[in-house]
Amino acid sequence: MLNRTAIVILNWNGKTFLEQFLPSVISYSQGARIIVADNASTDGSCNYLQTNFPEVELIQNSANGGFAKGYNDALKHVDSEFYVLLNSDIQLTENWLSPLLEAFKDETVAGCQPKVLSYNDKTKFEHAGASGGFLDINYFPFCRGRILTSVEEDQEQYNNSQEVFWSTGACLAIRSELFHKVGGFDEDFFAHMEEIDLCWRLKRLNHRFLIEPKSVVYHVGGGTLPYNSPRKTFLNFRNSLFMLTKNHEGMLFPKLMWRMLIDGVAAMSFLAKGEFRHFGAVFKAHMSFYGKLRTFLKKRKELKSTSTTFNSVGMFRGNILWNYYAKGVKKYSDLNKRLLD
Numbered sequence: 001m002l003n004r005t006a007i008v009i010l011n012w013n014g015k016t017f018l019e020q021f022l023p024s025v026i027s028y029s030q031g032a033r034i035i036v037a038d039n040a041s042t043d044g045s046c047n048y049l050q051t052n053f054p055e056v057e058l059i060q061n062s063a064n065g066g067f068a069k070g071y072n073d074a075l076k077h078v079d080s081e082f083y084v085l086l087n088s089d090i091q092l093t094e095n096w097l098s099p100l101l102e103a104f105k106d107e108t109v110a111g112c113q114p115k116v117l118s119y120n121d122k123t124k125f126e127h128a129g130a131s132g133g134f135l136d137i138n139y140f141p142f143c144r145g146r147i148l149t150s151v152e153e154d155q156e157q158y159n160n161s162q163e164v165f166w167s168t169g170a171c172l173a174i175r176s177e178l179f180h181k182v183g184g185f186d187e188d189f190f191a192h193m194e195e196i197d198l199c200w201r202l203k204r205l206n207h208r209f210l211i212e213p214k215s216v217v218y219h220v221g222g223g224t225l226p227y228n229s230p231r232k233t234f235l236n237f238r239n240s241l242f243m244l245t246k247n248h249e250g251m252l253f254p255k256l257m258w259r260m261l262i263d264g265v266a267a268m269s270f271l272a273k274g275e276f277r278h279f280g281a282v283f284k285a286h287m288s289f290y291g292k293l294r295t296f297l298k299k300r301k302e303l304k305s306t307s308t309t310f311n312s313v314g315m316f317r318g319n320i321l322w323n324y325y326a327k328g329v330k331k332y333s334d335l336n337k338r339l340l341d
Helices: 015-028 045-052 066-075 097-103 176-181 194-203 230-247 252-272 276-306 320-326
Strands: 005-011 033-039 057-061 082-086 090-092 109-118 133-135 141-143 162-164 171-175 208-219
Touching (some): 005 015, 005 066, 015 045, 015 090, 033 045, 045 057, 057 066, 066 176, 082 097, 097 109, 097 171, 097 208, 109 194, 171 176, 194 208, 194 230, 230 252, 230 276, 252 276
Parallel strands (some): 005 033, 005 082, 109 208
Antiparallel strands (some): 090 208, 109 171, 162 208
C-alpha cells in the first residue's frame, strides 16, 4: 500500500519545523509519496525545500486559507488511494506507517490515527489526539489519555486498537475517495475541530475510525497557535457550535441553547480569573456563530438529506464536564464505560 499512499504536510511559515522533522518523515516513510503543501509562507520554506529536499513534492497554495482550505486546495492535486495528513511539528518513529495502512484492509474503516505522545515529554500523551478521540453528550471532545486539560502518562494502558469517534488531524490516515466524497474539510472552520466534523460526517454514512497504537508519533503541539492563545479559544468555541449545528441528530435548538449556556459559564470563569482576552474570545465566537447560523442550518439540511446510518460508536452518553469537575474523573480509564456507545 505504500506506493498508493501520500503523506501530505501542510506548512505555513514552518521552516524551522521542516528542518527539524522532515528528515524523520523521509527516513521512516520509504515507498510513500511525501508532499509539502505550502500555505503562502513568507519565511523561505519553499526555497529551503527545493534546495535541500528535491525528492519532496511541493504544492504551493496561493494564500493562507487555514488548515481546512489549505488541505482542500492541495489534495485536489494529489491522486493517491490513501492520504496521511501530517502536522509539520511531528517526529515519526520506525514502522509508524504500516499499522495505519494495515487498518485499511477492513473496508469499513474510513480513517485512523497513531498513538500521539508529547515531543517535549515523551512519557505523556499529547493533547491533540492522544490515543483516540471521543465526544460527550454535549459534544465536548476528549481522548484516551487526555480529558480536558489533564494529560495522562503513557503506561501502555491504551495500547489496544479500538474504534473511536474521531481521529486527530495532527496525523490522520484516511481514504482519499471518502475524503472527497463528503467534500473534504469544512472551510468555514478555518482551523480546529474540522477533523472531528469530517469524521462525524463520515460516521453519518456508517463509516468507522480507529486508533492504532502500534503506530507511535511525537507531537510538539501548539506549533502554529499556542494552546493558551485567545485565538485558539475563539476557534474552539465557535467551531464547536458550527459542528453541533451541522451534525446533531435530534432537536437542534434545545441542545444548542444548552451548549451556549455552558459556554457562558466558561466565559464567566475566564472573567473571574482575569483572563479578559479569553472572555472576549468566547463572546466573539458566539457573534461569529450568529453571523454564520443561516449558512450552517443550510448545511444541516443538506447533511440530513444524504445521511444513511449513523455510526455512534465513540459517543459518550455522559457529561464530561460533570465527570471532571464534580466527580474528579481525570482519566479515561475511570469513566463509566457503560455510557460509551
